[in-house]
Amino acid sequence: MRVLVVEDDPALADGIARALRAEHFAVDVATNGEDGGHLGGTEAYDVAVLDLGLPRRDGLSVLAEWRAAGRMLPVLILTARDAWTDKVLGFKAGADDYLVKPFRIEELVMRLRALVRRAAGHAASVIRAGALAFDAQTGQFEYEGLPLRLTAFEWRVLSCLMLRKGVVIERLDLLERVYEGDADVDSNSLEVIVGRLRRKIGATAIETVRGRGYRLVDPPCG
Amino acid sequence: MPRSLSGRLLVTASLALLVALAVAGFGIAHMLERFVIHGLDERLDAQIMVVSRAVRPDGTIDRGAVVDVPPFDEAASGWAWELRGAGGVLRSASLGSADIVVPDHDRHGPPHVDPFGPDTGRPRPFDGRDPNGQRVHGRVLRLPSGRGAVTIIAVGPREVVERPLRAALLPLLGSLLLLGAALAIAILVQLRFGLRPLATLRVMVDEVRDGKRRHLGATEPTELLPLVAALNTLIDANEIALAQARGHVANLAHGLKTPLAALRLDLAAPGRDPGGRLAAQVERIDRHVRHHLGRARAATPAGSPGAATPVGAHVDDLVAALGRIHADRPVRAVVAVPRDLAVRCDPQDLDEMLGNLLDNGWRWARSALRISAERAGGMVRIAIADDGPGLAADDLARVLQPGVRLDERVDGHGFGLSITRELAELYGGRLELDVGMAGGVVATIALPAS
Numbered sequence: 001m002r003v004l005v006v007e008d009d010p011a012l013a014d015g016i017a018r019a020l021r022a023e024h025f026a027v028d029v030a031t032n033g034e035d036g037g038h039l040g041g042t043e044a045y046d047v048a049v050l051d052l053g054l055p056r057r058d059g060l061s062v063l064a065e066w067r068a069a070g071r072m073l074p075v076l077i078l079t080a081r082d083a084w085t086d087k088v089l090g091f092k093a094g095a096d097d098y099l100v101k102p103f104r105i106e107e108l109v110m111r112l113r114a115l116v117r118r119a120a121g122h123a124a125s126v127i128r129a130g131a132l133a134f135d136a137q138t139g140q141f142e143y144e145g146l147p148l149r150l151t152a153f154e155w156r157v158l159s160c161l162m163l164r165k166g167v168v169i170e171r172l173d174l175l176e177r178v179y180e181g182d183a184d185v186d187s188n189s190l191e192v193i194v195g196r197l198r199r200k201i202g203a204t205a206i207e208t209v210r211g212r213g214y215r216l217v218d219p220p221c222g
Numbered sequence: 223m224p225r226s227l228s229g230r231l232l233v234t235a236s237l238a239l240l241v242a243l244a245v246a247g248f249g250i251a252h253m254l255e256r257f258v259i260h261g262l263d264e265r266l267d268a269q270i271m272v273v274s275r276a277v278r279p280d281g282t283i284d285r286g287a288v289v290d291v292p293p294f295d296e297a298a299s300g301w302a303w304e305l306r307g308a309g310g311v312l313r314s315a316s317l318g319s320a321d322i323v324v325p326d327h328d329r330h331g332p333p334h335v336d337p338f339g340p341d342t343g344r345p346r347p348f349d350g351r352d353p354n355g356q357r358v359h360g361r362v363l364r365l366p367s368g369r370g371a372v373t374i375i376a377v378g379p380r381e382v383v384e385r386p387l388r389a390a391l392l393p394l395l396g397s398l399l400l401l402g403a404a405l406a407i408a409i410l411v412q413l414r415f416g417l418r419p420l421a422t423l424r425v426m427v428d429e430v431r432d433g434k435r436r437h438l439g440a441t442e443p444t445e446l447l448p449l450v451a452a453l454n455t456l457i458d459a460n461e462i463a464l465a466q467a468r469g470h471v472a473n474l475a476h477g478l479k480t481p482l483a484a485l486r487l488d489l490a491a492p493g494r495d496p497g498g499r500l501a502a503q504v505e506r507i508d509r510h511v512r513h514h515l516g517r518a519r520a521a522t523p524a525g526s527p528g529a530a531t532p533v534g535a536h537v538d539d540l541v542a543a544l545g546r547i548h549a550d551r552p553v554r555a556v557v558a559v560p561r562d563l564a565v566r567c568d569p570q571d572l573d574e575m576l577g578n579l580l581d582n583g584w585r586w587a588r589s590a591l592r593i594s595a596e597r598a599g600g601m602v603r604i605a606i607a608d609d610g611p612g613l614a615a616d617d618l619a620r621v622l623q624p625g626v627r628l629d630e631r632v633d634g635h636g637f638g639l640s641i642t643r644e645l646a647e648l649y650g651g652r653l654e655l656d657v658g659m660a661g662g663v664v665a666t667i668a669l670p671a672s
Contacts, residue, residue, distance in 0.1 A: 009480045009481070009483075009484060011481070011484040011488075012480055012481075012483050012484035012487065015483075015484050015487030015488055016487065018491075019487060019490070053476070080475070080476035080477075080479035080480055081476065082512070082515070083519070083570060083573070083574060084540060084543075084570075084573040084574050084576070084577025084578070085569065085570040085573040085574070087543050087547070087577070088539045088540060088542075088543050088573060088577075090543075091539075091542060091543040091546055092539070095546075096546060096549075097546060097547065097549070098543070098546075098547055100479075101479040101480055101482065101483040102479055102482040102483035102485075102486045102504070102508050103483060103486075104486070104490075105486075105487050105490050114549065114550055118549060125550075
């Protein structure tokens with residue numbers, strides 16, 4: 001899962017990024033409205049955290065532009081403006097959630113996970129595929145009833161596949177959601193990560209679709 | 223000087239009226255007297271001309287030349303004449319052998335001067351008394367003759383002058399009083415009518431204070447327009463200052479929130495704040511910031527207090543927003559708000575009040591929230607009923623106090639309800655919490671209808 005954080009306060013942006021990375025998210029930070037608008041408009045993100053009072057461009061106009069361009073990524077507005085009118089304006093501009101500063105980081109993480117889950121079309125917080133279970137609320141994976149220990153890269157790949165289980169996910173799409181914007185991407189590394197995942201959750205769980213990408217096999221229940 | 227404007231105008235106008243009436247009264251009486259005396263003078267001068275024929279060019283007097291005609295032949299009538307010269311004295315029959323007329327020094331000329339003055343060739347007036355003591359008005363003429371100057375005097379009773387004056391005085395006074403009364407009424411009417419714009423202006427200022435209008439809308443009278451413009455400028459300046467003050471409070475609060483968020487995040491890192499003491503302080507600062515931001519909002523209604531704000535549209539927007547904020551709590555919101563209902567309240571303040579109440583409803587509800595509104599007299603009552611567990615009577619009163627929240631686990635700062643109540647009361651409305659038929663909490667807010 002890759003998150004875009006648009007926040008002009010460097011200390012806060014840094015803190016959020018650190019906390020989200022600790023939860024295995026890939027995080028890109030933009031410290032002004034222009035950069036944030038550009039990143040959100042061109043890169044693939046699972047969710048965005050958007051401040052409203054930004055230098056160069058106001059957050060609401062950034063959001064409105066994304067929506068006008070058909071960018072449907074879930075957006076959580078994170079702002080000091082706590083008036084209900086501001087919240088209504090935020091949702092009207094196309095926000096999916098609204099959190100007022102200061103906030104508890106657990107709540108931000110929980111809300112971001114919920115946004116990603118709902119955007120993938122899951123109403124319940126626990127997603128299952130065979131013996132694999134993903135609690136989208138806590139971010140924990142279980143395999144055969146036991147907690148699954150994953151590295152950040154493994155978690156990103158698996159959560160991405162899990163949220164869209166049964167669907168082929170393009171290699172490029174997967175790469176984009178696994179690596180942060182400024183990372184050196186070695187396209188072979190994806191095979192390495194998938195290989196390690198197969199060792200942990202069974203060789204047949206992740207299917208390689210030649211020339212396209214990967215798919216998490218969702219065996220029918222029972 | 224009276225303190226009131228109408229008092230001042232009344233006093234000055236009344237004084238001016240009295241002076242004008244007195245001057246007019248005396249002026250008219252004087253004119254009348256002169257007119258009447260002029261008539262008497264002409265008659266006396268005619269008599270002097272008749273008597274003067276008795277003086278021959280050599281200065282002797284022709285005693286047969288003058289024949290007394292009434293009233294000069296009547297004794298003690300007050301009418302008399304006398305001719306005095308070197309050639310002797312000739313008197314009217316009315317005088318008989320009595321003394322000549324004595325000039326009344328009180329009225330004409332200083333006593334040491336010859337009362338009849340030097341010769342001017344024309345009759346001159348004087349006032350005096352006849353031998354019977356009757357006050358008379360007379361004319362005197364000095365004629366040169368061969369044997370020195372001849373003096374001819376003719377007098378008539380002063381009563382002749384004073385009788386018509388007395389007769390005219392009563393109607394004159396009457397008409398002056400009538401005029402005065404009419405003018406006094408005119409002054410009162412003018413005061414009421416003329417000062418009415420001031421009363422209108424005062425009502426407008428009251429309306430501005432009460433938030434029923436934004437500016438003074440007077441377009442007349444022209445004398446007051448500069449004052450109206452100055453007042454409107456003052457109102458604007460006040461509004462700007464208020465907005466700036468609000469803005470400063472908001473900026474301060476918002477400016478603090480981001481560093482607070484960073485601080486909180488920093489303290490949440492493992493090992494950074496083992497006892498949680500610093501985090502508790504951050505929490506305290508946050509509560510203060512929220513509290514005062516809310517208070518600043520509640521203490522000053524925003525820019526357009528007189529605005530008609532549609533309830534339905536705002537409820538819809540807030541319900542849509544809350545549905546997303548509480549996306550994982552499947553609460554069904556049933557909105558039954560007539561579309562034509564509007565309240566006289568700033569839209570942001572309405573959002574603040576309804577947002578807090580709806581947010582609470584969402585937190586307390588089990589599965590459904592019912593929002594209804596109705597017009598009751600001059601108020602609109604908006605009721606938000608949840609199907610949650612409800613509250614005990616003690617708690618219902620307690621949650622309206624600032625900073626009280628019943629469930630410490632639920633996220634929230636506990637100022638929502640008290641600020642909502644303060645805002646509602648600021649608009650002349652009310653907030654009531656009750657337990658509904660189904661057992662849940664019913665929050666009812668009453669706001670002035672538009």
